[in-house]
Amino acid sequence: MTPTAWLLGKLKSAVVLTYGLGGLLFYGLVAVKLGYFFKQTTEKEELELKIARNKFWDLSKDWDGFSHHILSLKNGFKFHYVCNDQGASVDQDKPVVVFIHGFPDSWAIWRNVLSSSSLQQSATLIAVDMPGYGGTDSLADYSPTNVLESLTEFILAIRAKYGVDTEAGMRQKKLVVVAHDWGCVVSMRLAAEAPQLADRFILSNGPLPALAASNISRLLSASVKMLKTASRSPIQSRSMIYKAFATMSPVYRQFFKSKYIFAMQLPMPLVRFFGRGGNYSFLKLIHRGSFGKREYTSQDAAECFASSLGPSVAESGTQTADGEQYPESLKNERAPSSFQHMACYYRDGTAYARWDKSVETITALHSIASGSGARRASSGAGLFDDGPKGALKACATVIWGKGDIALEPQICLDGLADYLVADSQLVELPLTGHFTPMERESQVALEKAVEWAVKGEKEDIGAVMKACYPTAVVTLRK
Numbered sequence: 001m002t003p004t005a006w007l008l009g010k011l012k013s014a015v016v017l018t019y020g021l022g023g024l025l026f027y028g029l030v031a032v033k034l035g036y037f038f039k040q041t042t043e044k045e046e047l048e049l050k051i052a053r054n055k056f057w058d059l060s061k062d063w064d065g066f067s068h069h070i071l072s073l074k075n076g077f078k079f080h081y082v083c084n085d086q087g088a089s090v091d092q093d094k095p096v097v098v099f100i101h102g103f104p105d106s107w108a109i110w111r112n113v114l115s116s117s118s119l120q121q122s123a124t125l126i127a128v129d130m131p132g133y134g135g136t137d138s139l140a141d142y143s144p145t146n147v148l149e150s151l152t153e154f155i156l157a158i159r160a161k162y163g164v165d166t167e168a169g170m171r172q173k174k175l176v177v178v179a180h181d182w183g184c185v186v187s188m189r190l191a192a193e194a195p196q197l198a199d200r201f202i203l204s205n206g207p208l209p210a211l212a213a214s215n216i217s218r219l220l221s222a223s224v225k226m227l228k229t230a231s232r233s234p235i236q237s238r239s240m241i242y243k244a245f246a247t248m249s250p251v252y253r254q255f256f257k258s259k260y261i262f263a264m265q266l267p268m269p270l271v272r273f274f275g276r277g278g279n280y281s282f283l284k285l286i287h288r289g290s291f292g293k294r295e296y297t298s299q300d301a302a303e304c305f306a307s308s309l310g311p312s313v314a315e316s317g318t319q320t321a322d323g324e325q326y327p328e329s330l331k332n333e334r335a336p337s338s339f340q341h342m343a344c345y346y347r348d349g350t351a352y353a354r355w356d357k358s359v360e361t362i363t364a365l366h367s368i369a370s371g372s373g374a375r376r377a378s379s380g381a382g383l384f385d386d387g388p389k390g391a392l393k394a395c396a397t398v399i400w401g402k403g404d405i406a407l408e409p410q411i412c413l414d415g416l417a418d419y420l421v422a423d424s425q426l427v428e429l430p431l432t433g434h435f436t437p438m439e440r441e442s443q444v445a446l447e448k449a450v451e452w453a454v455k456g457e458k459e460d461i462g463a464v465m466k467a468c469y470p471t472a473v474v475t476l477r478k
Helices: 003-033 043-057 107-114 117-122 144-161 182-193 209-230 238-247 249-257 259-263 268-289 298-309 339-347 359-370 440-454 461-468
Strands: 067-072 078-083 096-100 124-128 175-180 200-204 396-401 425-429 473-477
Touching (some): 067 144, 078 107, 096 144, 096 440, 107 440, 117 440, 144 175, 144 182, 144 359, 175 440, 182 200, 209 238, 209 249, 259 268, 396 440
Parallel strands (some): 096 175, 175 200, 200 396, 396 425
Antiparallel strands (some): 067 078, 425 473
C-alpha cells in the first residue's frame, strides 16, 4: 500500500467515525427532545407488545387468514414466511406474489397490503423475513453472496412449491416480487443479476446503488470542473463558484439524510447501543415516522415494535401444524433484538459487493430461462447494449414516495431510464414519504399495482394509480 492510499484510508475511517458518532448523538438528542429516550415502558405498553408479538409470531396461530411456514434450504438455513394458502392445496391458477421487506421491519410491514380481500382472491401471497430479520435464520456475515444465494434458493423453492415451475415446464404461472427499502435494494440486485426469478419486480423507495453512485460521481465531477475554472479568476467568477456549490446540493442533502448509515459503521458495541439504547428510541422514532400524518395509537406502536423485534422467547418455542419451529438462532441472542444483524447489511457490502453465484444457482437460473422463452429487453440505448453496470434486466415498476426522509430523489432517480428494460415504469407519489407499505394512500397504491401485475397488466398503470391516488404521476415509461 502506498503512503497516499494509506493516508486516504485513514482519512476515510476518520470521517466515517466522526460522522457516525455525530449521527448517534443527533438521533439521541432528537429522542430526548421527543420524550422517547428516558421514557420507561408502562405495564400497558408491555402488555400490548406481548399481544402484538404473539399475534405476528406464534407459529401455531394463523394471522388474518395467513399461515406460518418454515422453509429449510439445502444447507439447513431456515426462512420464515406467511402465506394465504391456509394449509390448503395450492391453487394452480393463481399467480404468486413474494413480498420482501426492508429495514428495520419484517413480513409484518406488509400487513395492511396483505389484508386486501381482493388481492387475496387474485394471488397466492407470500411475505418473507429477510436473513437476520424476524423469524428467519441468521447469517455469519451478510455479504452479497450469502444474502443473494439464500434469497435466490428461497424463491426457487417457492416457485417449485407453488406451481410456477413444474414437471410440465417452467413459468406455468406468473411470479411477482414486491419490495421496499432494503428489500428493494436486494431485489434490484436480483432483477439485475438473476432476472429469471420473477416476471415483474415492483420496487418501492429503495436506491439502485449503481445509479446513486453514478449520480454522486457526476455531480462531484461537474462541481470540481466549475471550481477549477473559477479558480483562474475567483473575483469575477463568483456566480460560477456559487453554481458549483449549488450543483452539489443533492449530495449534501443525501449526506445529511445518511447519518444513520454512518452510525451503522461504528464499532459493534456502539451499534448495539444505537439499536437498543434509550429504550429502543431510534426504532421508535422510525416507527412513528412510518405512519406519516396518520394517527399513531399505542396499538400501532406495539405492532410496529413487534414487527422489528421478531419473536420473543415465548414465540420461539411454538411450532407450525407441520411441526416446524423457528431456527435455534432466534432462541438466544436474537430474542431481545435483531438490530446488529440488520446493521450488517450496511457493514458487509450487501448492496454493491460481488455476488459469486454457485453452480447450483447458475444452473437453476439457466433452466428457467431456457425453458420459458423469457424475453429480456436491453436496458441501454443500443440494441445489443446491456446498459450500465447494475442495470435491471427484468421488467420493473418503481413506485416512489417523493417525501422520502432517507433518500434524495435526484440521487436515486435521475438517469433511471438507462437502468430499466422495456415495459418498465416509474410512478411518483407526491403525498407519500419513505414507508409506502404503511402510509394509507400509498399502501392502497401498492395493492392496486400488485393487482394490476397479477391480472395481466391489461390496463394502463397510470390510470390504475390515479384511480386510487389522484396525484400519482407516471414520470417514466420504457
